[in-house]
Amino acid sequence: LSRAEQVTIFRQRTGHNRLKHHLFSRFKIGDGPNCPCGENRQDAQHVLQDCPLLDDARLKYWPEPTEMNQKLYGSALQLGITAEFIYASDLTI
Secondary structure: OHHHHHHHHHHHOOOOOHHHHHHHHHHOOOOOEEEOOOOOHHHHHHHHOOOHHHHHHHHHHHOOOOOHHHHOOHHHHHHHHHHHHHHOOOOOO
């Protein structure tokens, strides 16, 4: 993995990222912790597993159901796929 990919994965693992939930909960930045989809707070779990706005991208990168643990702690190949998904989704991590 490149350094940038490693940082992206680490930020998702720890929750210290630039997603709305962390920015609002920790620093009171933004209008709230919720995802633009309106269904839940925007955190790693929601983005990688549940957000309906990212369903198409999620299916492109993970055609089969994939556990969160694999996405954040799997092989180097799996971590690379996770990083690519995040970049393709235009998420700022």
